[in-house]
Amino acid sequence: MAYHQDIKIGVLGGGQLGRMLLQSAIDFNLELHMLDPDAQAPCHQLASSFTQGALTDYDTVLSWGAPFDVITIEIENVNVEALRELERQGKKVYPQPDVIALIQDKRTQKQFYQERGIPTAPFILTENREDVAQHVGFLPAVHKLGREGYDGRGVQKIASKAEIHRAFDKPGLLEKLIRFEKEIAVIVARSSTGEVKAFPAVEMVFHPEHNLVEYLFAPARLQQHLSEKAEDIALKVAEELKIVGLLAVEMFVTPQGEILVNEVAPRPHNSGHQTIEANYSSQYEQHLRAILGLPLGDTACKIPSAMVNLLGEAGHSGPARYAGLEQVLELSGVHIHLYGKKITKPFRKMGHVTIVDTSLERLQEKARFVKDTLKVIA
Template sequence: MAFSLFQDLKLGILGGGQLGRMLIQSSFDFNIDIAIMDPDDQAPCSRIASRFKVGSLKDYTDVYEFGKGCDVITVEIENVNTEALRQLELEGKKVYPQPAVIELIQDKRIQKQFYKDHNIPTSPFILTEDRNEVMRHADFLPAVHKLGREGYDGRGVQMLRQVEDISKAFDKPGVLEKLIDFQTEISVIVARNPQGQVRTFPAVELVYHPEANLVEYLFAPAKISPEVADKAEKIAIDVITKLDMIGLLAVEMFVTKEGEVLVNEVAPRPHNSGHQTIEANHTSQYEQHLRSIMGAPLGDTAALKPSAMVNLLGEEGYEGLAKYEGMEESMAVDGAHIHLYGKSYTKPFRKMGHVTIVDEDLDRLKEKADFIKNTLKIKA
């Protein structure tokens, strides 16, 4: 699949959210013809995609019929019908990430077992079938209980610190993970193309919202030693290589106080922890994903400047047509770039946009990130 043939290939993306929207924006530079399918006719991609189809991402027929009209198929969300993708792959379509990889990542239980079976460092865990089984492992607490399937954007995760918390455990198949006393949480985004070329982005440091379990903001580069950064990069490469995956993979990891690096979860697509690469790196994660799945050489991932990213989440207590407060003040911040996702309706903790800030001075960078976080509010 030659780089010069980009404009002759039809790329189909399953999912029309903000990740798909930013993929489309990046694709304009290469004249890539993109089709989108999403169940919501008002999805962020609906206004900018050259071809937009309303359909269920979980329905075999919808996914199969959509994929038949594409040369290359990718995803911006993992919760898709992989049976249809497998059939399309058998019929000669390029499906990246591969259906087998998507299936593995769709189930956190299988994902964790994969790490264990392939000697990839991760936290100790127990596979559970229901809440009663969690109770039988009360001596394993404190722990985090995660739904095996369909947890997304902070949903499907419960913190169990003591026996009394077990009532909050899921009464469905899940994984009980030992609570790690980590020093920081980082993410390394890695890409691999069909020719086997692999490149990583520098590690970023993640700060989570205490209630929503979503990334609230991040800083790049992460405040970790060169030794830990090198270890994290090698683990990310090891994961994507052992998965034999084509595309972009975000590898979220814990760094313990002893300097150990443990894989938490992965996402086989552009990720919240890579938004800042649009302004802060030679190649954005979106361009890198397009390069990898279209069979092109991978781009330079080096950072141009230190950066921060602030997620713009719907304010708690507000639901309705979005109203943005503090926009003018935030736009006046030097080095700040606001990205809105085209969502007209807000609700608590809904991802409505993000802001990237670049600055050579790390202290000033943090001050600017805090200012925007406390100034730019999405209400109704």
């Protein structure tokens, strides 16, 4: 479809990913219309129209989607049947409803990798807790709910028989616990024209003691053949899915140099925020180019970067304040992105900070400083 600025685009979800998509859409004169269950969602004042409603409700999605030419998502927990009906009505729905459905269920996602020869950790499908108990020999493993496991929910480590009582009593899967050296992500775009491009791999940096992700580093510090392998795998997943739009592919790098797909998200992703400042094209612009059938942008890095998520401080709930903002803005190469959420809660994603620097050492120092200094409190 040829670009024209009067094309009507609907977006399911109006959170921070939608907000950054909106910022990019302004450059293309594109109006984005959004649906979100939260009346105060980050996009509520910025979208060309904002509708409050449940993304998982068939009738809501169907009637909301009626006026648009193209429909996309910024969150995958949406009503796929309504999207299928909108597609039948002739609308472009990108990513396609079938792709969203496959990804929504971690069981079908894993089976897909297996069928298509995409490397992933060994797994067993389980129907309920009793079923998990049948596979003691497979432990230690990560037990994952098939559906509705978002943002760390629906995932449970089961080290041994003694922990099986913690298993979910619903359809899920047991995945072999993988020792990994690095956790990386590659964001791929596939256009409605079939063109594909991968952003360089990025790396999650873990705190040396707490074993929590501290910040993200781009590009990933990997031997070149591993970076290339990771990009090839991510491209293969996107091509096998025939997705139109962005696909974020999270992967593990094992000590043996294997690369295993962990999971994917069919939308802009937390691991691509830094592309706004650090790459020739941002993931947000790339998503718009992909769903509009425009040529994909160059994904190369302009400059190395680190990205720190800004989470609500533990013990603080209420109207958000940003302590340490001025000290952080004194550093060269620091760029803050606040998400417009008035209320902070413990661990709520309130914003992120991107840092660009030509020196990897300084990047690390600055990332730690930002992490230690900037606090979202109430």
